[in-house]
Amino acid sequence: MATRERTRKARSREQRHDYLLSEAQLEEMYYYMLLARRLSERMLILNRQGRAPFVIAGAGQEAAQVGAAMALERGTDYLAPYYRDLAMNLVFGMTAREAMLNVLGKRDDPNSYGRQMPAHWSSPARRIVTQSSVVATQLVHAVGIALGARLRGEQLVVMACCGEGATSRGDFHEALNFAAIHRLPVIFFVENNGYAISERTEKEMPVPHVADRARAYDMHAAIVDGMDCVAVYQTVKPAVDQARRGGGPWLIEAKCYRLWAHSSEDDDTRYRPRKELEEWAKKDPITVFRERVLADGIFPREDLEEIEAHVEEEVRDAVEWALAQPDPAPEDALTHVYKEY
Amino acid sequence: MAVLRMRDALREALREEMRRNPKIFLMGEDIGKYGGSYAVTAGLLEEFGEERVRDTPIAESVIVGAGIGAAMAGYHPMVELMTINFSFLALDQIVNNAAKLLYMSNGQINVPLVIRMASGGGSQLGATHSHSLEGLYAHFPGLKVVCPAFPADAKGLLKRAFRDQNTVIFIEHTANYGLRGEVPDDPDFLIEFGQANIVREGRDVTIVGYSGSVHQALRAAEILAEQEEVEAEVIDLRTLRPLDIATVVESVKKTNRCVVVEDDWKFGGFAGEIAALVMEHAFDWLDAPVARVCSKDVPMPYNRTLEYAALPSEEDVVDAVLAMF
Ligand SMILES: Cc1ncc(C[n+]2csc(CCOP(=O)(O)OP(=O)(O)O)c2C)c(N)n1
Numbered sequence: 001m002a003t004r005e006r007t008r009k010a011r012s013r014e015q016r017h018d019y020l021l022s023e024a025q026l027e028e029m030y031y032y033m034l035l036a037r038r039l040s041e042r043m044l045i046l047n048r049q050g051r052a053p054f055v056i057a058g059a060g061q062e063a064a065q066v067g068a069a070m071a072l073e074r075g076t077d078y079l080a081p082y083y084r085d086l087a088m089n090l091v092f093g094m095t096a097r098e099a100m101l102n103v104l105g106k107r108d109d110p111n112s113y114g115r116q117m118p119a120h121w122s123s124p125a126r127r128i129v130t131q132s133s134v135v136a137t138q139l140v141h142a143v144g145i146a147l148g149a150r151l152r153g154e155q156l157v158v159m160a161c162c163g164e165g166a167t168s169r170g171d172f173h174e175a176l177n178f179a180a181i182h183r184l185p186v187i188f189f190v191e192n193n194g195y196a197i198s199e200r201t202e203k204e205m206p207v208p209h210v211a212d213r214a215r216a217y218d219m220h221a222a223i224v225d226g227m228d229c230v231a232v233y234q235t236v237k238p239a240v241d242q243a244r245r246g247g248g249p250w251l252i253e254a255k256c257y258r259l260w261a262h263s264s265e266d267d268d269t270r271y272r273p274r275k276e277l278e279e280w281a282k283k284d285p286i287t288v289f290r291e292r293v294l295a296d297g298i299f300p301r302e303d304l305e306e307i308e309a310h311v312e313e314e315v316r317d318a319v320e321w322a323l324a325q326p327d328p329a330p331e332d333a334l335t336h337v338y339k340e341y
Numbered sequence: 342m343a344v345l346r347m348r349d350a351l352r353e354a355l356r357e358e359m360r361r362n363p364k365i366f367l368m369g370e371d372i373g374k375y376g377g378s379y380a381v382t383a384g385l386l387e388e389f390g391e392e393r394v395r396d397t398p399i400a401e402s403v404i405v406g407a408g409i410g411a412a413m414a415g416y417h418p419m420v421e422l423m424t425i426n427f428s429f430l431a432l433d434q435i436v437n438n439a440a441k442l443l444y445m446s447n448g449q450i451n452v453p454l455v456i457r458m459a460s461g462g463g464s465q466l467g468a469t470h471s472h473s474l475e476g477l478y479a480h481f482p483g484l485k486v487v488c489p490a491f492p493a494d495a496k497g498l499l500k501r502a503f504r505d506q507n508t509v510i511f512i513e514h515t516a517n518y519g520l521r522g523e524v525p526d527d528p529d530f531l532i533e534f535g536q537a538n539i540v541r542e543g544r545d546v547t548i549v550g551y552s553g554s555v556h557q558a559l560r561a562a563e564i565l566a567e568q569e570e571v572e573a574e575v576i577d578l579r580t581l582r583p584l585d586i587a588t589v590v591e592s593v594k595k596t597n598r599c600v601v602v603e604d605d606w607k608f609g610g611f612a613g614e615i616a617a618l619v620m621e622h623a624f625d626w627l628d629a630p631v632a633r634v635c636s637k638d639v640p641m642p643y644n645r646t647l648e649y650a651a652l653p654s655e656e657d658v659v660d661a662v663l664a665m666f
């Protein structure tokens with residue numbers, strides 16, 4: 001993105017002020033949300049073509065993911081994402097090509113070299129830590145990463161993400177409790193998309209909001225409209241800043257919606273009313289963002305179209321390139337059970 | 342008799358037992374409207390209602406633990422865990438509680454509970470969804486471990502699990518759910534625990550397996566018969582605990598050779614237990630050491646090529662057999 005050169009028209013100062021974000025940041029938001037969505041769409045097509053055995057995506061959660069990840073300091077802060085967080089990883093520097101290698105389980109997939117199911121994101125150089133398929137386990141790791149940073153005297157923040165369903169697990173509660181006792185710089189970022197596979201939130205918890213659970217651990221909490229990227233950024237950024245200064249952990253709940261089925265294996269017509277889906281589709285975070293910045297005169301249409309064309313090309317290139325990359329060889333299965341030294 | 346897939350046979354068992362015994366109820370993630378990850382409980386919510394088919398939060402420890410509690414309170418619950426790997430989140434409840442409460446209470450508290458879970462590789466589900474750890478559960482005294490390979494056995498054994506007064510770990514191979522076979526519709530059709538089944542007769546070698554590996558053993562036996570003129574006898578253990586070693590020993594006394602096949606890791610695994618028992622009971626009849634064909638010592642990888650490399654193959658079984666002649 002940074003390499004793209006464009007001329008821009010002068011824009012209304014007050015409106016930009018309202019967003020508390022620079023034009024470049026707003027462009028970045030749109031770009032990452034759109035890139036994640038278009039990549040996911042192509043992944044699903046590859047699945048239907050029999051080329052990608054499994055796809056799990058974050059459609060509907062891009063605003064929450066991009067807004068939150070942009071509030072972090074890339075290169076310094078850690079990200080312990082969950083499987084839907086493709087957009088977060090893109091913000092943290094993962095490329096479209098790498099994401100495609102991942103979904104295809106290719107030899108050079110930097111996330112796991114074809115070993116993990118797709119969407120188990122990892123990139124140690126970018127401070128993205130890998131996760132198990134077992135939900136909420138990354139939250140307890142995040143606590144330990146924050147503890148390690150404190151012991152080293154490094155001022156960094158760890159963002160650990162999960163869905164609302166995962167907050168029923170003991171690991172979630174144990175992580176919050178531990179982080180709160182030691183006032184560790186962890187942002188627990190919960191993407192509440194209304195469903196845990198087929199189960200609606202009423203079956204997952206008795207409280208209306210995941211954030212209500214913070215009170216039991218005497219920690220800071222916030223609820224934000226997860227369909228609004230700007231609002232998410234504006235909520236998460238001060239929390240990150242405060243945590244960095246030693247203010248203790250936060251539980252932030254982004255209310256969003258899973259626009260697609262749980263995964264490529266799922267048929268959501270079995271349990272989800274079409275009417276509900278249609279209502280939420282109107283709040284698609286990418287469309288809403290686009291309409292808002294246009295209406296507010298932040299960008300002229302051509303600027304957005306330029307980003308859109310750029311994304312299309314990037315995705316096309318990623319697919320074509322990744323498909324041509326080598327698969328692992330059978331003997332690759334046998335390495336790295338123990339660290340050699 | 343009707344031809345059913347494994348998942349349908351399991352569902353028939355649940356339905357018949359729930360109709361027979363009002364103390365049975367089901368709990369698990371997505372088992373209601375969704376019908377379970379592998380569609381085993383599809384339609385049961387509609388017939389039995391939410392009190393008896395209960396969707397739970399994602400919280401494996403309380404799913405199993407509440408099952409134990411309800412069993413203590415006079416019920417006979419079945420809890421479903423999506424995969425054997427997730428059962429580790431409830432390992433304390435299973436191992437330190439369900440398996441021990443009877444003993445620790447000096448016989449006062451038993452736990453009639455059925456814990457169903459999927460296991461097995463070959464479906465590209467990666468390292469935290471696809472291990473075969475039947476042998477691990479068989480290690481714990483106090484648990485019964487059932488692992489059917491065929492639809493009829495699945496039904497007869499699951500029905501039998503609800504007639505037990507102990508905790509039964511009921512493990513289903515993910516690759517078998519769609520497998521078809523004849524299944525009796527007699528509501529009193531039960532298969533006793535601790536009865537291995539000779540699924541193919543032969544005189545030259547005994548191949549022992551359970552769950553998914555029975556099918557691998559059968560395919561290897563076909564190759565051996567067609568290409569090598571070796572007639573393998575294939576034994577499906579059906580339950581690991583109690584274990585019917587007598588059927589295996591009797592077969593080995595006839596064939597003088599024994600190969601154990603399993604998807605689990607070899608080191609410290611159940612195949613080693615079978616090998617030891619065969620040695621104890623049929624040492625003088627063996628023409629060769631008992632061979633074990635198991636997974637490579639690695640977590641299960643996702644990519645198909647890698648996964649195949651990690652899992653035992655029919656060719657591995659054939660090679661192990663031929664090495665004995
Ligand atoms: C401990 C555990 N139990 C069950 C599963 C199977 N599973 C995978 S995703 C999922 C739903 C998770 O829901 P939520 O946390 O709300 O995240 P979402 O998928 O909605 O983004 C379940 C039950 C799992 N991965 N881990």
Ligand SMILES: [Mg+2]
Pocket residue numbers: 163164165191192193194195196197
């Ligand atoms: Mg959810």
